[in-house]
Amino acid sequence: MFARSARGREAIEFVPHRRENEHLQVLAVTNFKGGSGKTTTSAHLAQYLALQGYRVLAVDLDPQASLSALLGVLPELNVGHNETLYAAIRYDEDRRPLGDVIRNTYFDGLDLVPGNLELMEFEHTTPKALADGSASDGGAIFFARIASALDDVADDYDVVVIDCPPQLGFLTLSGLCAATSMIVTVHPQMLDVSSMSQFLLMTRDLLGVVRDAGGQLKFDFVRYLLTRYEPQDAPQTKVVALLRNLFDDHVLTNPMVKSAAISDAGLTKQTLYEIGPGNLTRSTYDRAMESLSAVNGEIEELMRAAWGRS
Numbered sequence: 459m460f461a462r463s464a465r466g467r468e469a470i471e472f473v474p475h476r477r478e479n480e481h482l483q484v485l486a487v488t489n490f491k492g493g494s495g496k497t498t499t500s501a502h503l504a505q506y507l508a509l510q511g512y513r514v515l516a517v518d519l520d521p522q523a524s525l526s527a528l529l530g531v532l533p534e535l536n537v538g539h540n541e542t543l544y545a546a547i548r549y550d551e552d553r554r555p556l557g558d559v560i561r562n563t564y565f566d567g568l569d570l571v572p573g574n575l576e577l578m579e580f581e582h583t584t585p586k587a588l589a590d591g592s593a594s595d596g597g598a599i600f601f602a603r604i605a606s607a608l609d610d611v612a613d614d615y616d617v618v619v620i621d622c623p624p625q626l627g628f629l630t631l632s633g634l635c636a637a638t639s640m641i642v643t644v645h646p647q648m649l650d651v652s653s654m655s656q657f658l659l660m661t662r663d664l665l666g667v668v669r670d671a672g673g674q675l676k677f678d679f680v681r682y683l684l685t686r687y688e689p690q691d692a693p694q695t696k697v698v699a700l701l702r703n704l705f706d707d708h709v710l711t712n713p714m715v716k717s718a719a720i721s722d723a724g725l726t727k728q729t730l731y732e733i734g735p736g737n738l739t740r741s742t743y744d745r746a747m748e749s750l751s752a753v754n755g756e757i758e759e760l761m762r763a764a765w766g767r768s
């Protein structure tokens with residue numbers, strides 16, 4: 459049951475969302491700490507998986523739409539009205555099937571649901587829909603809407619990678635509820651780690667609300683990924699040791715190291731897979747690529763294990 463209003467006079471019956479296509483892996487890359495490497499991780503993982511031959515859908519859940527830009531779709535220029543994920547999860551009659559807003563990218567095997575500022579509408583319309591009882595219009599309650607939208611295209615993909623915005627609103631919550639696994643990106647600095655703890659506490663509380671409302675949440679895996687790591691930086695290595703101590707093998711073995719190859723590529727809205735060695739020294743490029751392959755390979759292994767193939 460989900461409380462319909464703050465006064466709680468009426469409640470909306472919630473029918474637990476059943477994923478119809480169990481084969482589909484939906485991986486959310488999340489953390490509300492800005493700049494923790496979510497988008498960089500999402501873009502490189504999505505391209506890596508496509509290169510391995512998986513059919514991949516990248517979903518940009520962030521109104522800032524950096525993932526779209528990184529994958530070649532400029533949110534201000536190339537994404538029009540009702541052409542983001544919002545189109546498929548909105549409550550009114552302008553709702554469209556998710557397939558309508560999926561685009562090919564120039565990367566074989568990788569499609570994209572782009573984002574732009576329009577996604578913010580979901581944060582505004584959800585409280586209204588909850589208050590006036592229309593929160594289940596067109597099918598699912600707010601936190602099940604992304605899962606429900608994905609069901610429509612589940613046969614077309616093996617993996618969905620969701621790049622979450624750096625806040626814990628209705629979009630993120632709905633994204634996490636659609637996810638079958640979660641990567642929490644963390645830059646190993648003390649301030650970032652304390653903000654991550656806040657994120658985890660809030661996520662736990664919110665997902666508890668969803669559970670109480672009858673939502674079924676089960677993740678195949680949840681892992682922390684160390685990002686922009688500088689192994690030669692003593693304070694960072696201390697934080698990494700602390701995290702490994704606290705979270706044990708929930709921290710991915712391979713960190714993503716900090717590299718000018720990644721940040722330089724980002725400046726021209728490209729990934730490491732696209733730029734190639736170019737102007738970089740070979741060793742800079744190779745080190746970054748090695749770290750990237752190790753991280754992505756480790757995540758792929760977790761997915762294969764979840765599929766029961768490993």
Ligand SMILES: Nc1ncnc2c1ncn2[C@@H]1O[C@H](COP(=O)(O)OP(=O)(O)OP(=O)(O)O)[C@@H](O)[C@H]1O
Binds near residue numbers: 496497499686718721
């Ligand atoms: N391994 C890396 N080495 C060097 N720079 C990196 C690395 N990973 C990410 N960056 C840079 O750090 C910045 C933030 O990364 P990114 O945009 O992926 O973070 P984010 O968590 O998605 O941010 P936001 O919270 O704003 O969405 C970018 O400029 C990116 O190029």
Ligand SMILES: [Mg+2]
Binds near residue numbers: 496497498520621622
């Ligand atoms: Mg981002």
